[in-house]
Amino acid sequence: MEKEHASIQDYGYRDFSTLNRIYQVFKKVLIVLIVLGLYISIIVIAIQSLNESRNLSDFTRLSFQWYGNILQEEELMQAIRNTFLVSSIATVLATFLGTFFAIGLYALSKKVRVFWMLLNNVPILNADIVTGFSLMLMFRLLMVIFPNIFGLFTLVMAHLFFTIPYVILSVMPKLKETDPNLMDAAMDLGVRPYKALVKVVIPAIKAGIFSGMLLALTMSIDDFAISYFNTGAGFDNLSIWIYAVIGRRNLTPSVYAFSTLLTIFTLFGLLIYQFLQRQKKGRKNEKNNFNDIRS
Amino acid sequence: MKRIILMTFVLSLSLIFVACSSSPKLRLLNWGEYINDAVVEKFEAETGIDLIISVADSNELFYSKIKSQTTAFDLVIPSDYMIEKMVEEDMLIELDYSKLDNRAEVTYMDGVVQIFDSMSETTLARSNKTINYYDFAVPYFWGTFGIIYNNRVEGLEEALNEHGWDVYFEADTYFPTARRGMYDVPQFAYAAAMMYLGNNPNDYSTEYLNQVQAVIEGADFIEWGDDTLKRNVEADNLDMAFVYTGDYLDRLYMQLEEGKTLEEVRSDFDIYIPDTTMVFIDCMVIPNTATNIDGAHQFINFLLDPVNAALNAEVVGYAVAFDEAFNQITSYLDSADTWRHNWATANSIYYNMEVERTFYPLTTLNPNDVDAIGTMIQNVITG
Amino acid sequence: MNKEFKVLSRPYMVWLSVLVFIPILAMLVISFSNLNSSVSMSELVLSVSHFNLLWESSTLIAFRNSILFATITTFISFVLGYFIAYEIKLSKFKNKFILLTFVILPMWSNLILRTESLANIMSENNILKSIIGFNIFGNISGTWIAVLFGLVFTYMPFMILSVYTALEKIDFALEEAALDLGLRPIKKFWKVVFPLSFKGVVTGSIMVFLPTLAGFAIPKILSRGQIVFIGNIIEQKFIYTNYNHGALLAVVILIFILGSILLLTKFDKEGETLL
Known part of the structure; x- marks a missing residue:
């Protein structure tokens, strides 16, 4: 800003450009540090998986042997398969059910809703081991009718129990933001309520559903205590296996290798998805520039 | 709505039919x-x-x-x-x-x-x-319990062989700067302290409990862990810990497999098995x-x-x-x-049966006593 | 919202009643009696003898630790997490969901593996030191700093996700209007953006605060067993099959937390910011 006799500072303008520049640098550093903080443990796991030695405190030589080993670790592979099976079923069901439950809860009067939302917090709040234990006791009552109930079924039910609340918690604030007139408008146009729900409300709360789904998957994939009590028939997931091995024996570094692979594949998947989207957008842009600007 | 119900139904059905092999x-x-x-x-x-x-x-x-x-x-x-x-x-x-x-x-x-x-x-x-x-x-x-120790600490091995449990529990007298660790199973800590006091680790009384509390406080443990104990001693992050002998052999086998010699490993870290010790089967x-x-x-x-x-x-x-x-x-x-x-x-050294030892397997204590021990340990940790 | 949808919440009400209410009732009974696996119904006695546990110094300290650490963790997660969420919102990157997945991706690896690897590099001799020659964390293993670091960077993704979900909806036109009306960017943020995203902050805080408060693995591993949370005590009690004590502590926490949330909603005049 150039200076003049009657400077704009006299009118209350203050020059923040230096401050702004410092803030820009500070911002970048902070972002890098936070991302590093989030990922430091993942980086260390990756290093451990590339270490030739099984010793976790000393990096001897670079080696990919633990990656090749994953397939030979039968118990580990079984645990991984089980984890994926349970978590994918639980996540899909929890996202789906949680969204509709949230809509249902939102339709209640406020007093009633507050009460149920309080209860909804209990599965998140309760110590895992307490939840796991009480669920097991409840499912045991069903054993009278279905003697072989424990296994995949109870495991998925237990996972639903603590993932649905997360979905509801993330969908609910979005629901409150949606314009109540949206629904009315749709219905005035002659759309039936449930159709309007799917066509109008769901798109409006998409972001909440998506973050709810991410949370559900995250909680489900990593659960130990609740899974331990509610599994059966040898249906152990990865967390149960890791806990059992870590206590008395040495974990094979193949676990670290698997963990690293999971992270890397997801990252790659995201990149490829982004790339494809951009290509699609590029083609669309030619005819549809206007829409893009608005969004 | 119909689709919702149908989907839920199909999914729950698929859950119930879990494949069975013959x-x-x-x-x-x-x-x-x-x-x-x-x-x-x-x-x-x-x-x-x-x-x-x-x-x-x-x-x-x-x-x-x-x-x-x-x-x-x-x-x-x-x-x-x-x-x-x-x-x-x-x-x-x-x-x-x-x-x-x-x-x-x-x-x-x-x-x-x-x-x-x-x-x-x-x-x-x-x-x-x-x-x-x-x-x-x-x-x-089956196996014994022992004190895994960091052999990079000058004189620790000799002291352990001479004074046994005392070195581990008397932080004031022996190696005040040594980093000591204990299994976070309350009954193990209690039993170890009881053996140091010369008692049967399966005996319990309030008086014993108070004595044990004083002993454990005196040991100044910096870590209450499980598998981390052996790894920390191995990595020179801890100097002594009461563990399963098998914990040590686990790490030993691992290092042997990676080409170290028995002497090399033992000069880094080793395990001392007291004359009176706990066993498990x-x-x-x-x-x-x-x-x-x-x-x-x-x-x-x-x-x-x-x-x-x-x-x-x-x-x-x-x-x-x-x-x-x-x-x-x-x-x-x-x-x-x-x-x-x-x-x-390794088997002939660490599971040598020629040495006369007093073995104590742990017994299940009365639930109230187990609880009192657990609370005592928590009080020591938070105290 | 259309009242017709009320019916959608019925199954969940049944589900919650069966799986939350009955166990809580059972826990109440267990904590007020001598009921356990080896006591038969005829010997059942109601008693408050377990309540001594609540005044044990270790229990009180564990409560204090849990609440203190959970509060500080929530606050730090809020400051850092809000910042990241806001940057995600501002970024020119089109696919925001990729950024969000990137943020939460570390949580897909097993918690124990992640925490142990943190503990590894926080100790004196570790794998990073053997590569780069020095300790990036110093030797903080076993201290409260280590625990706090672990808690913040484990649960922060929850905060980022919730805050972003709230920010996402804010109309850009609103911000522009604020600027046109002469608000400086910082003021615009406090007057316009922040209040509109407050719901996300509350949700995020609940999602960070609750698991931190009830958790036990992170404090146990990163403090090397020296900092005890209430979750550690509950876990011990349940593992050693002292369900009476375990249930008692669990119920006390539940009442304490649900009570404080309820109190907050009472004080909240508009009643819509919270639940």
């Missing part, structure tokens, strides 16, 4: 990585039984799993005190020795017999019942939830074969329970194969 199954509840995969394969090939292994990391979790009856386990491998508790609560069925031909082929090691005797004694003293634990349990592995028992009792006997019989027991010991750092298997391992002392030679040497 070969007979044997459900084993075991510690994680506590069996050699080669043993599993050999057993499955010989008998055609499908061995399904579930894992857990503590006796208490075993107990709650069996008690809850959520899975019909055919075979469990709990430790001594938990076997006592399970027998007391009628959770186990008696073994049928007519199905265990190999029992005649093996001799239990002296230490194992001592443990079985002492289990019967404590049961007699507590509940006035005479129980022969051989009727319920066949040993799987893990036994195969058949819970009364079992459906494949025949298969369970087949499995026990299979592991009563010394060859199979020794094979199993190749990957597990604990001591085999049969003289025959132990002799087979120590016969490798003259082996040209370095790994086998080292394996045999």
Whole structure:
């Protein structure tokens, strides 16, 4: 800003450009540090998986042997398969059910809703081991009718129990933001309520559903205590296996290798998805520039 | 809405129909990585039984799993005190020795017999019942406890050999700067302190409890851990810790496999086994939830074969329970194969049965006492 | 919202009643009695003898630790997490969901593996030191700093996700209007953006605060067993099959937390910011 006799500072303008520049640098550093903080443990796991030695405190030589080993670790592979099976079923069901439950809860009067939302917090709040234990006791009552109930079924039910609340918690604030007139408008146009729900409300709360789904998957994939009590028939997931091995024996570094692979594949998947989207957008842009600007 | 209901319905149906294979199954509840995969394969090939292994990391979790009856386990491998508790609560069925031909082929090691005797004694003293634990349990592995120590600390080895428990517990007198760690199982801490005081670790009284509290406070532990203890001593992040001897052998085997010599490893970190120490034994028992009792006997019989027991010991750092298997391992002392030679040497050093030692297996204390010990330990940690 | 949808919440009400209410009732009974696996119904006695546990110094300290650490963790997660969420919102990157997945991706690896690897590099001799020659964390293993670091960077993704979900909806036109009306960017943020995203902050805080408060693995591993949370004590009690004590502590926490949330909603005049 150039200076003049009657400077704009006299009118209350203050020059923040230096401050702004410092803030820009500070911002970048902070972002890098936070991302590093989030990922430091993942980086260390990756290093451990590339270490030739099984010793976790000393990096001897670079080696990919633990990656090749994953397939030979039968118990580990079984645990991984089980984890994926349970978590994918639980996540899909929890996202789906949680969204509709949230809509249902939102339709209640406020007093009633507050009460149920309080209860909804209990599965998140309760110590895992307490939840796991009480669920097991409840499912045991069903054993009278279905003697072989424990296994995949109870495991998925237990996972639903603590993932649905997360979905509801993330969908609910979005629901409150949606314009109540949206629904009315749709219905005035002659759309039936449930159709309007799917066509109008769901798109409006998409972001909440998506973050709810991410949370559900995250909680489900990593659960130990609740899974331990509610599994059966040898249906152990990865967390149960890791806990059992870590206590008395040495974990094979193949676990670290698997963990690293999971992270890397997801990252790659995201990149490829982004790339494809951009290509699609590029083609669309030619005819549809206007829409893009608005969004 | 119809679609929603349909989808939910289909999904729950698909959950209920879980594929079943036809070969007979044997459900084993075991510690994680506590069996050699080669043993599993050999057993499955010989008998055609499908061995399904579930894992857990503590006796208490075993107990709650069996008690809850959520899975019909055919075979469990709990430790001594938990076997006592399970027998007391009628959770186990008696073994049928007519199905265990190999029992005649093996001799239990002296230490194992001592443990079985002492289990019967404590049961007699507590509940006035005479129980022969051989009727319920066949040993799987056993082992002692010891103090794993950092040999990079000058003079620690000599001090331990001379003063034993005192070095570990008297932080004021010996090595005040040494970093000490303890297993975060309250009863282990209590038992170790009791042995330092010269008492039977299975005795309990409020007076003992107060003494033990003072002892543990004096030791100034900087870590209450589990598997982290052995790794921290190995990495020079800790100087002493009370652990399973098998914990040490685990790390030792690992380093041997990576080409270090026995002397190199021992000069970094080693384990001292006090003259009076705790022992444990893990036994195969058949819970009364079992459906494949025949298969369970087949499995026990299979592991009563010394060859199979020794094979199993190749990957597990604990001591085999049969003289025959132990002799087979120590016969490798003259082996040209370095790994086998080292394996045999390690077994003969750390599970040397010629040394006279007093062994105490832990017993199940009265729940109130267990609780008081737990609270005392928590108070020490938070204090 | 259309009242017709009320019916959608019915199944969940049944589900919650069966799986939350009954266990809580059972826990109440267990904590007020001598009921356990080896006591038969005929010997059942109601008693408050377990309540001594609540005044044990270790229990009180564990409560204090849990609440203190959970509060500080929530606050730090809020400051850092809001910042990241806001940057995600501002970024020119089109696919925001990729950024969000990137943020939460570390949580897909097992918690124990992650925490142990953190503990590894926080100790004196570790794998990073053997590569780069020095300790990036110093030797903080076993201290409260280590625990706090672990808690913040484990649970922060929850905060980022919730705050972003709230920010996402804010109309850009609103911000422009604020600027046109002469608000400086910082003021615009406090007057316009922040209040509109407050719901996300509350949700995020609940999602960070609750698991931190009830958790036990992170404090146990990173403090090397020296800092005890209430979750550690509950876990111990349940593992050693002292369900009476375990249930008592669990119920006390539940009442304490649900009570404080309820109190907040009472004080919240508009009643819509919270639940």
